[in-house]
Amino acid sequence: MGDNTFAKLVNASTRNLEITDGSNIAVIGGGPAGSFFSYFAIDFARIIDLNINIDIIEPKYFDKAGPTGCNHCGGIISETLVQNLSAEGIVLPSRVIRRGIESYTIHLETGSAVIETPLNEQRIASVFRGLGPKGEENSNFESFDGYLLSLCKEKGINLINARVKELERHEDGIVVKCTGVPDKKYDLVVGSVGLNPGALSLFKNINPSYIIPKTTKTHICEFYMADTDIDKYFGNSMHVFLLNLPNIKFGALIPKSNYVTMVLLGDQIDSKVVDSFLGSKEVKGCFPKNVELKTLMHCHCFPAINIEGAKSAYDDRIILIGDSATSKLYKNGIGAAYITSKAAARTAIFQGISKNDFQNHYQKICKKLETDNNIGKFIFGVTSFIQKSELLKKGLHATILDEQNKINDKRRLSSILWDTFTGSAPYSSILQRGLDPRVGASFIWNTIKQTFT
Numbered sequence: 001m002g003d004n005t006f007a008k009l010v011n012a013s014t015r016n017l018e019i020t021d022g023s024n025i026a027v028i029g030g031g032p033a034g035s036f037f038s039y040f041a042i043d044f045a046r047i048i049d050l051n052i053n054i055d056i057i058e059p060k061y062f063d064k065a066g067p068t069g070c071n072h073c074g075g076i077i078s079e080t081l082v083q084n085l086s087a088e089g090i091v092l093p094s095r096v097i098r099r100g101i102e103s104y105t106i107h108l109e110t111g112s113a114v115i116e117t118p119l120n121e122q123r124i125a126s127v128f129r130g131l132g133p134k135g136e137e138n139s140n141f142e143s144f145d146g147y148l149l150s151l152c153k154e155k156g157i158n159l160i161n162a163r164v165k166e167l168e169r170h171e172d173g174i175v176v177k178c179t180g181v182p183d184k185k186y187d188l189v190v191g192s193v194g195l196n197p198g199a200l201s202l203f204k205n206i207n208p209s210y211i212i213p214k215t216t217k218t219h220i221c222e223f224y225m226a227d228t229d230i231d232k233y234f235g236n237s238m239h240v241f242l243l244n245l246p247n248i249k250f251g252a253l254i255p256k257s258n259y260v261t262m263v264l265l266g267d268q269i270d271s272k273v274v275d276s277f278l279g280s281k282e283v284k285g286c287f288p289k290n291v292e293l294k295t296l297m298h299c300h301c302f303p304a305i306n307i308e309g310a311k312s313a314y315d316d317r318i319i320l321i322g323d324s325a326t327s328k329l330y331k332n333g334i335g336a337a338y339i340t341s342k343a344a345a346r347t348a349i350f351q352g353i354s355k356n357d358f359q360n361h362y363q364k365i366c367k368k369l370e371t372d373n374n375i376g377k378f379i380f381g382v383t384s385f386i387q388k389s390e391l392l393k394k395g396l397h398a399t400i401l402d403e404q405n406k407i408n409d410k411r412r413l414s415s416i417l418w419d420t421f422t423g424s425a426p427y428s429s430i431l432q433r434g435l436d437p438r439v440g441a442s443f444i445w446n447t448i449k450q451t452f453t
């Protein structure tokens with residue numbers, strides 16, 4: 001296509017860049033971001049008496065066990081997200097929650113400590129994004145992603161089970177092509193395809209200034225265990241490891257119904273890094289004695305995670321949300337998907353669907369998340385530093401133990417760690433609390449005491 005023809009098409013397509021009665025919206029990807037966008041867009045449209053059609057296009061089957069319904073995730077629904085969702089009228093039913101998390105157990109080479117939820121309430125949920133690993137076919141549980149999609153269907157949103165293969169910009173809309181489904185032209189196309197490189201490149205083809213998010217490799221694996229053993233060895237506690245092992249910034253064991261999900265985050269996690277984690281006495285100590293951990297392993301993968309947000313994640317008639325745009329560094333990615341999706345839906349329905357509309361009303365939300373992530377990088381830099389020093393870890397351990405005997409608002413370091421591990425608060429708030437001289441004083445005092453023990 002010549003430059004002139006392309007310019008004409010772009011000029012023509014900038015007319016009528018708003019959602020009106022009868023507008024068609026394609027949401028590509030039915031993970032949390034796609035569902036949240038659709039849920040809010042249809043509600044916002046109803047507020048201003050607009051009748052719109054939304055198609056969510058998603059190839060996975062979230063009602064099937066195994067890889068076909070898996071969206072590779074630790075499955076922790078943060079406190080903040082549980083609260084935000086319930087304020088939106090979305091209360092997670094018990095058939096979706098595999099376990100309510102009541103505490104965190106932090107493991108260091110110097111010992112372990114349990115940190116209870118700050119308000120002693122059970123508000124963090126562990127879920128499976130799909131139905132769970134193979135073998136879960138007959139369970140009575142429902143998947144988290146499937147549940148969100150069912151809420152969308154109840155609102156009249158159409159679910160198309162297909163994979164998008166091509167996007168084509170036209171004068172008056174964008175044509176979406178999938179195998180096995182007739183091509184269809186949409187007024188707005190929403191990209192909620194996570195970090196799938198092939199799908200992201202479809203958006204780059206029609207929005208060349210889009211720069212895809214930077215990622216690194218992580219690890220997830222599922223250990224199958226009897227629920228009675230999970231109760232005995234893990235309880236309702238998420239086990240977090242701050243060990244001096246190369247590449248690992250954060251390791252966690254998350255108890256669910258019949259599984260314990262292991263998550264390793266850091267820099268380019270590979271099999272060697274995984275083996276070093278599994279071989280540590282702190283990790284082995286969480287499981288029944290004399291059990292070879294690899295025999296409990298049911299499935300495992302090395303999915304990508306965002307470490308830097310996308311650039312220009314919008315154009316006329318195009319908006320990218322969730323992981324495809326920007327996320328929260330290492331934590332609460334589903335919570336970040338909620339934030340970007342709602343902001344994108346608000347912009348599309350109330351402001352318009354031009355590049356300018358998204359730049360003026362959506363971009364600032366992504367920018368705020370990215371600024372917070374930069375603070376997060378600093379906080380993880382500090383935890384990595386502590387991870388490498390036995391003395392500092394002893395001081396950290398002593399401070400946490402000391403704080404557990406105090407009333408809630410005096411458990412300053414514990415609440416900072418709680419929010420860092422759960423992703424329940426913005427990194428800016430964590431940093432602000434970390435700079436409280438009383439936190440530093442208690443940590444330094446406990447560390448000095450350790451030098452004499």
Ligand SMILES: Cc1cc2nc3c(=O)[nH]c(=O)nc-3n(C[C@H](O)[C@H](O)[C@H](O)COP(=O)(O)OP(=O)(O)OC[C@H]3O[C@@H](n4cnc5c(N)ncnc54)[C@H](O)[C@@H]3O)c2cc1C
Nearest residue numbers: 029031032033074075076164193194199322323332333334
């Ligand atoms: C190891 C690890 C652990 C994590 N743990 C947590 C956690 O405990 N809690 C938390 O909140 N976050 C966690 N996250 C982050 C979280 O998984 C993501 O932030 C979240 O899934 C983003 O949602 P999304 O809807 O943007 O993308 P996704 O959940 O990736 O959904 C994208 C959807 O798009 C679909 N898709 C892809 N290509 C196409 C195509 N061509 N056509 C149609 N559909 C397509 C996919 O099938 C998928 O369903 C974790 C991430 C990793 C890597």
